[in-house]
Amino acid sequence: MTRTVEDEHAYDVVVIGAGPVGENVVDRVRAGGLTAAIVEGELIGGECSYWACMPSKALLRPAIARSDARKVAGLRESVYGPLDAMEVLAHRDEVVGHWKDDGQVDWLDSIGVRAYRGHGRLHGPRRVEVAGPEGERHVLTARHAVAVCTGTRPLLPELPGLPAAHPWTSREATSSDRVPERLVVVGGGVVGVEMATAWQALGSKVTLLVRGGGLLPRMEPFLGEHVAAALTTRGVDVRTGVAVSAVVRDGGTGPVTVVLEGGDHVEGDEVLFATGRKPRTEDIGLETVGLTPGSWLDVDDTLRVTGSDWLYAVGDVNHRALMTHQGKYQARIAGAAIAARARGDASLDTGRWGAHAATADHAAVTQVVFSDPEAAAVGLTLAEAERAGHRVRAVDLDMRSVAGAGLYAQGYRGHARMVVDLDREVVLGAAFVGPGIGELLHSATIAVTGEVPIARLWHAVPAYPTLSEAWLRLLEAYRG
Numbered sequence: 001m002t003r004t005v006e007d008e009h010a011y012d013v014v015v016i017g018a019g020p021v022g023e024n025v026v027d028r029v030r031a032g033g034l035t036a037a038i039v040e041g042e043l044i045g046g047e048c049s050y051w052a053c054m055p056s057k058a059l060l061r062p063a064i065a066r067s068d069a070r071k072v073a074g075l076r077e078s079v080y081g082p083l084d085a086m087e088v089l090a091h092r093d094e095v096v097g098h099w100k101d102d103g104q105v106d107w108l109d110s111i112g113v114r115a116y117r118g119h120g121r122l123h124g125p126r127r128v129e130v131a132g133p134e135g136e137r138h139v140l141t142a143r144h145a146v147a148v149c150t151g152t153r154p155l156l157p158e159l160p161g162l163p164a165a166h167p168w169t170s171r172e173a174t175s176s177d178r179v180p181e182r183l184v185v186v187g188g189g190v191v192g193v194e195m196a197t198a199w200q201a202l203g204s205k206v207t208l209l210v211r212g213g214g215l216l217p218r219m220e221p222f223l224g225e226h227v228a229a230a231l232t233t234r235g236v237d238v239r240t241g242v243a244v245s246a247v248v249r250d251g252g253t254g255p256v257t258v259v260l261e262g263g264d265h266v267e268g269d270e271v272l273f274a275t276g277r278k279p280r281t282e283d284i285g286l287e288t289v290g291l292t293p294g295s296w297l298d299v300d301d302t303l304r305v306t307g308s309d310w311l312y313a314v315g316d317v318n319h320r321a322l323m324t325h326q327g328k329y330q331a332r333i334a335g336a337a338i339a340a341r342a343r344g345d346a347s348l349d350t351g352r353w354g355a356h357a358a359t360a361d362h363a364a365v366t367q368v369v370f371s372d373p374e375a376a377a378v379g380l381t382l383a384e385a386e387r388a389g390h391r392v393r394a395v396d397l398d399m400r401s402v403a404g405a406g407l408y409a410q411g412y413r414g415h416a417r418m419v420v421d422l423d424r425e426v427v428l429g430a431a432f433v434g435p436g437i438g439e440l441l442h443s444a445t446i447a448v449t450g451e452v453p454i455a456r457l458w459h460a461v462p463a464y465p466t467l468s469e470a471w472l473r474l475l476e477a478y479r480g
């Protein structure tokens with residue numbers, strides 16, 4: 001039965017979108033002494049919890065653990081067999097709470113934040129309307145700020161036959177309850193690489209179609225080269241420099257044919273399009289506050305939308321760094337800035353590395369790609385540092401020269417790079433690829449964020465024999 005309940009409530013802060021970022025915004029503004037409400041149209045916890053980070057990592061963990069174990073003498077033989085795909089999928093279902101958000105609802109209750117179920121839209125300055133699932137309507141007004149944290153959805157290219165072929169997007173690739181015999185993956189970015197790794201390990205025959213020259217194009221090129229070589233060794237058909245021109249699936253079910261420019265084609269039982277994201281801003285009332293529906297939202301370093309004194313855009317939706325940890329960092333900064341402005345606080349500190357400025361978005365974005373081998377990076381690549389006008393030197397290291405690498409895995413293959421600002425003698429960026437390398441990243445993040453002088457890093461002694469001795473070798477190479 002459809003009913004209309006119209007009520008109006010005022011809060012200090014109203015947040016649209018209860019993904020990891022929206023949740024952290026309300027947490028921080030509550031900690032700053034403000035009242036807050038949050039609006040969610042699907043599941044509280046957002047894309048990350050149910051169709052992105054968490055399920056993808058649950059699928060990848062057994063693949064990576066098995067691969068590492070197969071490189072250890074005395075253990076290799078015990079892990080020779082295939083993964084139990086059904087067990088892995090069942091564990092993935094546990095990790096995502098069977099796509100139920102009760103736990104997150106309890107948490108919001110516990111911090112005193114009211115959650116409104118439904119689609120949120122701006123309706124003029126400081127006003128949000130919520131259209132609930134049963135036709136009810138709530139009007140929320142914000143005394144201090146509205147934060148748009150609506151995230152992204154998959155961006156599909158306009159190709160003949162694509163909608164009718166019912167392609168997988170990241171949602172199906174992370175929630176499928178069966179393993180397709182043949183999976184075609186289009187896109188060599190992070191989603192394409194991680195999902196090709198997972199489904200190949202779970203038993204699919206994977207073809208990875210990449211239009212550029214290599215994988216993971218936003219990172220140092222050697223990361224993608226190592227990952228591509230390893231995927232190929234494991235049986236993935238990695239094709240670079242190819243463009244998809246059409247997709248054919250008669251009747252929308254059964255085998256799917258991916259047609260390439262030049263006439264070649266690839267057959268699969270499913271096709272995943274991992275071709276990027278677009279902002280979820282097409283239907284959130286942006287036009288009522290002078291902004292363009294469907295656009296990414298430009299913000300300053302306090303995450304406030306350009307030209308506004310009350311509207312914030314935090315997380316994926318502002319296109320600064322599309323990762324959960326970066327979005328949560330922004331949420332901490334935005335929450336503190338909103339609370340400080342609400343107090344009329346003269347201590348608002350928006351300078352570089354200030355308490356109310358998301359400086360790391362420019363200088364120290366971190367990412368771990370859970371491929372096999374893992375790829376990880378922080379800060380600037382060599383090319384980015386040069387483009388930015390820094391006088392830099394890149395120091396490279398074959399990870400085989402690190403004693404801990406040989407112990408971690410026989411036949412260890414990996415590589416590390418540190419990009420040094422020669423004028424200030426600080427690290428601007430670092431990148432690593434190799435088994436177990438993801439956990440090494442935070443040491444690099446501290447070096448980059450702290451702008452620790454190389455002369456002081458020389459005194460940061462990595463324990464022997466760990467992978468962290470990569471730092472020792474990099475510094476030795478730099479100092480000559």
Ligand SMILES: Cc1cc2nc3c(=O)[nH]c(=O)nc-3n(C[C@H](O)[C@H](O)[C@H](O)COP(=O)(O)OP(=O)(O)OC[C@H]3O[C@@H](n4cnc5c(N)ncnc54)[C@H](O)[C@@H]3O)c2cc1C
Nearest residue numbers: 017019021041046047048052053120151315316322323324
């Ligand atoms: C396959 C995959 C794997 C990933 N793995 C990782 C990883 O390992 N590590 C990592 O750091 N990042 C990862 N990411 C990126 C990560 O998922 C995003 O950066 C993160 O989810 C962004 O959080 P968010 O809160 O900004 O947006 P989202 O998580 O997208 O949440 C937005 C929320 O807003 C809601 N919403 C939208 N519009 C409205 C509206 N009008 N009214 C009400 N509610 C609305 C949505 O329903 C959603 O719940 C991955 C992404 C993908 C696709």
Ligand SMILES: NC(=O)c1ccc[n+]([C@@H]2O[C@H](COP(=O)([O-])OP(=O)(O)OC[C@H]3O[C@@H](n4cnc5c(N)ncnc54)[C@H](O)[C@@H]3O)[C@@H](O)[C@H]2O)c1
Nearest residue numbers: 157187188189190191192211274275276322367368369370
């Ligand atoms: N571990 C992690 O941190 C993690 C994991 C998954 C996703 N994410 C984040 O989620 C976001 C989305 O990831 P993504 O991989 O979907 O996007 P992406 O932008 O990283 O990669 C998309 C790739 O698809 C290619 N592409 C675009 N259109 C194409 C076409 N028509 N044909 C062939 N290739 C095409 C692009 O060249 C690009 O390389 C990223 O910003 C990523 O950082 C993070």
